[in-house]
Amino acid sequence: MTSSARSEDTPPTDPVGFETHDHASCIASAIAEAEAHCAREGLRFTPVRRKALEILLREHRALGAYEMLDALREAGFGSQPPVAYRALEFLVGNGFAHKIERLNAFIACAHPGANHSPAFMICRSCDSVAEAQATPARGALGDAARAAGFRIERTVVEAEGLCPACSEKAGT
Amino acid sequence: MTSSARSEDTPPTDPVGFETHDHASCIASAIAEAEAHCAREGLRFTPVRRKALEILLREHRALGAYEMLDALREAGFGSQPPVAYRALEFLVGNGFAHKIERLNAFIACAHPGANHSPAFMICRSCDSVAEAQATPARGALGDAARAAGFRIERTVVEAEGLCPACSEKAGT
DNA sequence: GCGCTACTTGTCATAGTATAACAGTTCGTG
DNA sequence: CACGAACTGTTATACTATGACAAGTAGCGC
Numbered sequence: 318m319t320s321s322a323r324s325e326d327t328p329p330t331d332p333v334g335f336e337t338h339d340h341a342s343c344i345a346s347a348i349a350e351a352e353a354h355c356a357r358e359g360l361r362f363t364p365v366r367r368k369a370l371e372i373l374l375r376e377h378r379a380l381g382a383y384e385m386l387d388a389l390r391e392a393g394f395g396s397q398p399p400v401a402y403r404a405l406e407f408l409v410g411n412g413f414a415h416k417i418e419r420l421n422a423f424i425a426c427a428h429p430g431a432n433h434s435p436a437f438m439i440c441r442s443c444d445s446v447a448e449a450q451a452t453p454a455r456g457a458l459g460d461a462a463r464a465a466g467f468r469i470e471r472t473v474v475e476a477e478g479l480c481p482a483c484s485e486k487a488g489t
Numbered sequence: 490m491t492s493s494a495r496s497e498d499t500p501p502t503d504p505v506g507f508e509t510h511d512h513a514s515c516i517a518s519a520i521a522e523a524e525a526h527c528a529r530e531g532l533r534f535t536p537v538r539r540k541a542l543e544i545l546l547r548e549h550r551a552l553g554a555y556e557m558l559d560a561l562r563e564a565g566f567g568s569q570p571p572v573a574y575r576a577l578e579f580l581v582g583n584g585f586a587h588k589i590e591r592l593n594a595f596i597a598c599a600h601p602g603a604n605h606s607p608a609f610m611i612c613r614s615c616d617s618v619a620e621a622q623a624t625p626a627r628g629a630l631g632d633a634a635r636a637a638g639f640r641i642e643r644t645v646v647e648a649e650g651l652c653p654a655c656s657e658k659a660g661t
Numbered sequence: 662g663c664g665c666t667a668c669t670t671g672t673c674a675t676a677g678t679a680t681a682a683c684a685g686t687t688c689g690t691g
Numbered sequence: 692c693a694c695g696a697a698c699t700g701t702t703a704t705a706c707t708a709t710g711a712c713a714a715g716t717a718g719c720g721c
Binding site: 361363365394395396397399400403421 | 697698699700701702707
Binding site: 418419436438440441447449450451452453455456457458461462465466467468469470471472473474475476477478479480481484 | 590591608610612613619621622623624625627628629630633634637638639640641642643644645646647648649650651652653656
């Protein structure tokens, strides 16, 4: 998984998304990680897939599939929806990106390599999205699933609300 | 509300959805509750809204908006998408139904009246959906939100996996 | 009862999201 | 080099959702 040793008991709680940071290096390292991961797994990190990940990383926000398609077309790739959907499917399937169900949009993974169940905070005012770690099996949902005999394979956890900046703007 | 006093610390873990139960009475009581709620709040529980809720309760599964539209048309209501979307908007807005983001579909609320943040378990094999209670402010997401200064207003919690029946069919 | 307002219903039109199916190409392997 | 698997691109189509406007209806003050 690339990312250096980190205890399962101390997941990072840094949201990564409501603060500025060194973008150029975060993009470069994310691409490098994806490349390394693909090499290890025998996956093909083709130009269109790499470009799609670059676009997500550069935008640093949730992009609709058709925004992605526009960007890919401008970069010289095909111009039909499946081009974007397939690249996104690859990225999501391999953990390099996530789909935000609430927005029908996609965002680069903020914790690449971590074996995580992502959780998202979505600002309803500015549409910014921050990624955190979820603990799916814990809490009421995990209890209910065990009680019902439901086998959880994947979780969608998305909180909608106001990010710090918009919260201030809105007063109090 | 109707549901009798219940401590915040002991949310019900009954999934309501992977088991059979007395449907006729559950439909009737849900409709009665909705009617009473609307009377109290000065909301208009019009024929098309009532029918939409009846349909959701009767089907007892997540319905796409266009399935709802078909059912409403058969019942003699309008046949254009806004008819269904507006009825669903009313039901969701007033807590009588929920939208399952993962499926782009709608389901009757299984805990009507309860002041809840719903969580859902979605079977990827048979598409059945069970509703449980979430505890949004607790857990890693709540911690991350507080650390980031994000104000949560609403949460989407959806677990995807195998329901007991499909899990058995699939073998162990 | 009359007229007012707010709300609701229904329609047409259009925007946005997503996938099926097939042809041509490229990659890795035997 | 021949082969199969995977990838890219295309056309066509299906599914999901909303804006805008006209007509009807309920509730309210007078």
